[in-house]
Amino acid sequence: MSNFQLGLIIAGALVLIVVVAYNAWTTHRNAPKRPRPAEADPAQEPVARHEPAFDGAVLTGAGLTGAGLTGAGLVGSGAEGEAEPGFDGHAVDLRDALDLPVPTAERRGGLDPLIDAIAPIVAEQQVSGDAALAALPPTRRAGSKPFAVEGFNDAAQQWETPQPGQRYLQFQAGVQLANRLGALNEIEFSEFVMKAQGFADAINAAPDFPDMLHEVARARELDQFASEHDAQLTFVLRARHAAWSPGYVQQNAARLGLVAGAIPGRLVLPAQGPGLPPVLTLTYDAQAAMSDDPEQSAVRDIVLSLDVAQVHRSQQPFARLREVAAALGEAMDGVLCDQNGTPLPAMTMEPIAADLEQLYDKLDSRELSAGSALARRLFS
Template identity: 70%
Template sequence: MSTLQLSLAIIGGLLLAGIVAYNTWTSRRNAPKRAVPQEAERGTAGSGAASDRLAEPALRQDPGFDGGGGVELTPGELQALDRGTDPLSEHAVDPTEALQMPVPSFSVERRPGLDPLIDVIAPLQPEHVVSGDAALSALPPTRRAGSKPFAIEGLNEATQQWETPAPGQRYQSFQAGVQLANRMGALNEIEFSEFVVKVQAFADAINAAPDFPDMLQEVARARELDQFASDHDAQLAFMLRARQAAWSPGYIQQNAGRLGFVAGAMPGRLVLPATSAAGLPPLLTLGFDTAAALADDPDQSAIRDITLSLDVAQVHRSEQPFARLRDVAKALCDAMDGVLCDQNGHPLPAMAMDPITADLELLYDQLDGRDLSAGSVLARRLFS
């Protein structure tokens, strides 16, 4: 082999090796980022307690009855609808510290399941005291009238408290109610008629006389309440988009877990539990592609964006949910090399978030003035 041939062979080999190395580097650079093994994470987790202690999972418990979903609003739509939350101050603390800071406790009012503020209520007076077992056997099989939650309560003879009928108790009177409005809309005439039929059947079974309010007045009241709710409903959603390499589900879960997020009820859903009391709706929800979460090999699933959302009416203002959303968004963007965007994928500068602060504060005040404070039992029922 001549010197020229040998030189060309060496050059060709080096060129081929370079191509292979470049392709390998490109593949690794563009591969979804994976979660750090727990052993390695423990070795570098001495910077804060939030990185090695996660919040206990909290199941969302919608008060009273179940409900439908709502429409998410972008920040611009929120501002246009004259809404109101607590802002993130310009002097915000570190997010991992903020998520551990004690939050002022608040007292959620203890009201009966039925309330004249958001329910049509029909009293039922039986001729004699009714046992809880008899009342239970007479209850209608479903707890809805159309799309509206429906319930019957009894006045306990011993405690003089309204409650859902229970075995072994005795009740001297009853009241039936159907919700005036929820995110499915206002109570209509058909739903009111279905309510009347169900209550009358129950009344006949326990030998009671129901006293129904005027249908037209209640339907008009439902429409007014539904209009108020529509004008003061706010569900904020923001997108976090990867700048370069995509993320794997495990990578997202690990970084969100350091900030207190825990697995939600559905694949691809993480929630930040409320800190003030157990059993309340989550402060924030983080969502990503369900198919990626259910993939046979999640580490190979490439996720380029996740969604952070806040259901304003479901969370009490003392939790400072919007400020915490901004803290979480910044922390995740920094840790995962992401950028905060609106729902259309357009990057959002920090100043674009500031106007929402005043809108949310106004919304909170307006809900308070209607006795439907954000995070209260009644607000959680109405905005469900």
Template identity: 55%
Template sequence: MSTLQLSLIVIGVLVLAAVMAYNAWVTRQSTSRKAAQREINAPASTEGGQRIEPVLDGEGQAAAESPADAGDTVPPLPTMPLADKRLGLDPLIDIIAPLALEAVVSGDAVLAALPRSRRVGTKPFAVEGFNASSEEWEAPRAGQRYQALQAGVQLANRSGALNEIEFSEFIVKAQAFADVMAAAPEFPEMLEEVARARELDQFASTHDAQLGFMLRARRAAWSPGYVTQSAARLGFVPGALPGRMVLPGDVDNAPILSLQFDTQAALAEDPEQSALREVSLSLDVPHVARSERPYQRMREAAASLAQAMDGVVTDDNGQPLAQELMDRIGADLESLYDALDGHDLSAGSPQARRLFS
């Protein structure tokens, strides 16, 4: 091993040690703040054996105001539980750090304090507020009032599991936001959360599936217009990119299947002069609810297009797909759906779409 390689290894170890030391320091600072917050919020006295709660003054009124500016008197702020929500931050796939507030804050103040970047490394970062009116967690909105805040980062996605450096970046970003909001954060232990991220990533990597069929011309090539018209008869609509069409779902119009052909042919000055000999039909399994029957509809669409356009359904290597093989794939998918359901990550759910992205 060369001197340069040894030097790079030593530097890498020192950098990682510095990051972990900083993370430990931030955690200790958070613990100190929480202890001080508990002292501040302790009851001043008792009467007749009944606890007399302290009253906190001040409410955030606008984006430019401090969250603890003097104003109306507000009742004591209760500790908000981590709600078992299905649309926003979720303990199943997110690290969630509660941010205790001294007073109710305005949504405008929260929006003004949010960091510019909503990512930590390759993972989404988010802040939510507990709405004083609806008593639900939600993404901050102007004109709303929040009794508590929480910051979160996703444990894993298709880029991999959250690592120690990303966790430390999350701590730094959440702490900076908490400082602006005069909030006391409560951060979980890094090693426990990183281990949880790796476990979730392992599950996701063994239960991910993206299926693709190829439709190849038997004889004459197709024009982009001919492909588009044929697909439109089956319910496909133009996608966001040239050469892409999608089949909307029955529930929320979210795409079920994707049909793609050569982008250059779609962008040609005279598309009708372009020759296509193949198109692809794909299904991102974790993104589509089982109730939509996505695989059955994929097979039906492939068979219909093949018959209408004089084509043959093949795999990526050009080998025709036998019905028996397609049946086995369908059986495997049912097992995959069951496994996702068993981990509360049902295909098509917000959690599954976020994890497999």
């Protein structure tokens, strides 16, 4: 074998080695980023919570549209009913960093003439709570609107859902005037009347129904207001280079206090108070989360969202959204975009913050402050 032939063999071997090494490097570089084993957290079991609703039902759906805000990433939205765990104290707590005040206890709950059509019901004699519960209709909805019956507790001097062992003389039945599925209509009002009349007949009581046309008109006006002041902020964090594995996303989100929700591919930043909706949600491809080998699944973008009407302004949800987006973008090498994938410059954030403050003020002026029990029911 000549020196020339030997040189060609060596050169070919070197080229082959370079090609194999380059392909291995490219594969490694483009493979989804994985969590560090030493920092990986065990899966957290979600704890069920109830969505805000006076009948204890989970309310879902989106029907109220038209956010009164301007700027990128704003859409009309429905609140997602889901089980969420409570905050468990991760290494980085944005609440402490922002020195957030704790929201005051909610005093206003149950049926309210501001967002409900209410019919007083007076019994001929005292009715036990057990009998009242037995007389309730099997479903707590009139069409798409929540329906409820309350009894007046003389000892506590307050309205409440009928309780076993208690006795009541006065009741009231109500149906919600509007939610994200729209305004109460004539058919739904008629169903409300039938359910309330059936309850009254069962306990030998007389109901006093409000005028249907008046209540339907109120419902339409309330729905119009809600439609104009309903908003959800939605931002997309997109990978600049290598994709992320679901575990990598979860690990980085957990450092910022986000915890797993009940739906695959969803994490939440829980509120401070028990039973409240999450402050923020982070979602990514559910199929990647449910994959047989999730660490080989590629996630190229995640969605950060805030349902404005569901979270009290005292929790500074938009500031926390910005903090989380910035921290994740830096840690995961991602770029913040709008829903169309257009990168968002930092200058777009301040106008959105200003519009949010105006929205909060308008909700406050209508006694439907963001995060209140009434707002959570209306915007559900």
